[in-house]
Amino acid sequence: MIVRISTEGQYELSDADAETLNELDNDAVLACESGDPTAFHATFSQMLELVRTHGRRLDEDALSGSDIILPPPDVSLEEARQEFQGEGLIPG
Numbered sequence: 001m002i003v004r005i006s007t008e009g010q011y012e013l014s015d016a017d018a019e020t021l022n023e024l025d026n027d028a029v030l031a032c033e034s035g036d037p038t039a040f041h042a043t044f045s046q047m048l049e050l051v052r053t054h055g056r057r058l059d060e061d062a063l064s065g066s067d068i069i070l071p072p073p074d075v076s077l078e079e080a081r082q083e084f085q086g087e088g089l090i091p092g
Contacts, residue, residue: 004066011055025088
């Protein structure tokens with residue numbers, strides 16, 4: 001899975017890490033739905049850390065399409081609510 005972190009770049013994640021990211025995505029949706037900024041930012045930080053530490057950063061000139069795009073690290077809860085809803089960023 002190719003994941004883009006807005007303002008940072010693209011990373012390639014293994015299937016196992018993609019599953020973990022999906023679980024965190026579901027938790028982020030729940031935090032947004034409940035309006036809990038502390039829970040959202042804690043979960044979103046875990047998502048970013050997972051991608052940064054387990055993902056393989058792709059070269060800037062790589063022309064790979066992203067499977068998902070994470071908002072920038074400084075996203076607010078209100079901004080996140082637009083993206084983290086329903087099935088979240090990772091459907092299915």
